[in-house]
Amino acid sequence: MTDKKPGFFKRLFGGGDTPAPPETRPETPVPAPDPVKPTPEPPPDIVPEPEPVPFPGPPETTPDYVEDIEDAAAAQQPEPEPEPEVETIPVAVDPPAVVEVPVEAPRQGWFARLATGLKRSSDQLTGSITSVFTKRKLDAATLDELEDVLIQADLGIETAMAITETLRRDRFDRDVSGEDVRAVLATEVEKVLGPVALPLEIDPAQKPFIILMIGVNGSGKTTTIGKLAQKFAAEGKSVMLAAGDTFRAAAIEQLQIWGQRTNAPVISRPAGADASGLAFDAVTQAKAEGRDILIIDTAGRLQNRDELMNELEKIIRVIKKVDPSAPHATLLTLDATTGQNALKQVEIFEKRAGVTGLVMTKLDGTARGGILVAIARKFGLPVHFIGVGESVGDLEPFTASDFARAIAGGE
Ligand SMILES: Nc1nc2c(ncn2[C@@H]2O[C@H](COP(=O)(O)OP(=O)(O)OP(=O)(O)O)[C@@H](O)[C@H]2O)c(=O)[nH]1
Numbered sequence: 001m002t003d004k005k006p007g008f009f010k011r012l013f014g015g016g017d018t019p020a021p022p023e024t025r026p027e028t029p030v031p032a033p034d035p036v037k038p039t040p041e042p043p044p045d046i047v048p049e050p051e052p053v054p055f056p057g058p059p060e061t062t063p064d065y066v067e068d069i070e071d072a073a074a075a076q077q078p079e080p081e082p083e084p085e086v087e088t089i090p091v092a093v094d095p096p097a098v099v100e101v102p103v104e105a106p107r108q109g110w111f112a113r114l115a116t117g118l119k120r121s122s123d124q125l126t127g128s129i130t131s132v133f134t135k136r137k138l139d140a141a142t143l144d145e146l147e148d149v150l151i152q153a154d155l156g157i158e159t160a161m162a163i164t165e166t167l168r169r170d171r172f173d174r175d176v177s178g179e180d181v182r183a184v185l186a187t188e189v190e191k192v193l194g195p196v197a198l199p200l201e202i203d204p205a206q207k208p209f210i211i212l213m214i215g216v217n218g219s220g221k222t223t224t225i226g227k228l229a230q231k232f233a234a235e236g237k238s239v240m241l242a243a244g245d246t247f248r249a250a251a252i253e254q255l256q257i258w259g260q261r262t263n264a265p266v267i268s269r270p271a272g273a274d275a276s277g278l279a280f281d282a283v284t285q286a287k288a289e290g291r292d293i294l295i296i297d298t299a300g301r302l303q304n305r306d307e308l309m310n311e312l313e314k315i316i317r318v319i320k321k322v323d324p325s326a327p328h329a330t331l332l333t334l335d336a337t338t339g340q341n342a343l344k345q346v347e348i349f350e351k352r353a354g355v356t357g358l359v360m361t362k363l364d365g366t367a368r369g370g371i372l373v374a375i376a377r378k379f380g381l382p383v384h385f386i387g388v389g390e391s392v393g394d395l396e397p398f399t400a401s402d403f404a405r406a407i408a409g410g411e
Pocket residue numbers: 215216217218219220221222223224245248251298299300301361362363364365386387388389390394
């Protein structure tokens with residue numbers, strides 16, 4: 001991710017006419033001076049010119065000098081990325097397991113993390129915009145080029161056209177800089193995202209408030225559940241988790257770890273058990289215990305696997321047997337790296353399971369973050385949270401202005 005730095009000597013001395021770097025390292029034996037030849041005795045009245053003592057090599061090969069420049073170089077080197085800390089937690093499953101999960105480290109502010117997470121998307125977008133708007137007055141050809149760039153960044157045709165239309169209307173035949181275009185981009189993106197940036201409201205009248213987490217394999221359901229459980233626990237809510245991803249033993253273990261961390265009991269069955277039966281038991285127990293919130297995990301399923309989508313419908317039917325108003329939130333997690341396919345996922349999960357809100361994860365791992373804009377425009381579903389990393393603090397409520405500013409490369 002980081003730009004490749006120029007070579008060490010270039011950084012130290014700058015420019016191309018840098019003296020050749022010393023080859024000799026401090027541990028290299030310094031050549032001994034030539035033996036001093038015996039000089040004839042000068043006549044007594046002549047003060048002898050001091051014989052130039054041959055210096056043992058050019059100054060930059062002396063150990064002190066090399067140490068100095070090494071110190072200078074060290075001062076210029078970026079701090080090495082710390083290894084992500086992990087916590088190893090023994091998990092009570094059969095067979096017993098020890099699972100590593102990321103531990104929260106001291107963090108920068110959310111906007112900085114969001115901007116860092118969206119850097120690949122914004123770099124790609126702003127880089128392409130800058131290359132289109134280097135020289136000229138805004139003409140039809142430039143607007144066409146810009147429209148292509150915006151479509152390629154997954155923002156969707158409608159948003160791409162809205163941006164180019166705004167520019168055509170306000171700036172045609174005038175000088176336009178990349179910065180002007182980025183400002184229009186941020187405004188248009190915010191316009192689309194503003195109405196869908198809605199918090200996940202927990203209705204206290206529902207006890208428990210039941211959240212069903214759904215999505216394709218690996219989209220981040222279990223991780224998101226852990227992060228949400230942590231947030232709710234921090235708000236003083238009593239949370240219960242249901243390990244409904246009964247396909248994957250590791251998902252059950254993962255949820256148990258989050259349960260331990262957040263003091264939330266986890267209802268689980270051995271891998272392979274019936275997921276709807278587990279959901280039924282979990283809702284019954286959470287009701288009996290008067291829990292504030294129950295979050296139910298489900299196995300990942302591709303939207304085009306009909307039998308798996310049938311199973312999801314069955315889970316929902318069974319939950320409704322205990323509480324006809326449930327689930328109170330059905331959250332679809334979308335992996336931003338899947339790009340355009342996310343549109344299909346929303347369409348089908350919405351149809352089969354009645355999605356009430358979206359969580360977009362892994363915005364840090366892709367240049368295709370613009371897809372969120374296309375999804376918002378097409379479906380208008382609330383976007384509650386976005387994820388830009390694996391730690392708890394990397395999932396935050398979604399705000400349109402921050403996202404728009406970050407994706408347009410704003411500070
Ligand atoms: N970089 C990054 N990784 C994430 C994010 N959210 C989740 N992950 C990682 O994505 C991987 C899959 O996450 P899971 O939570 O296991 O996904 P899942 O949807 O429960 O997976 P299945 O149970 O297979 O369907 C894990 O390694 C997570 O740590 C995110 O916002 N950014």
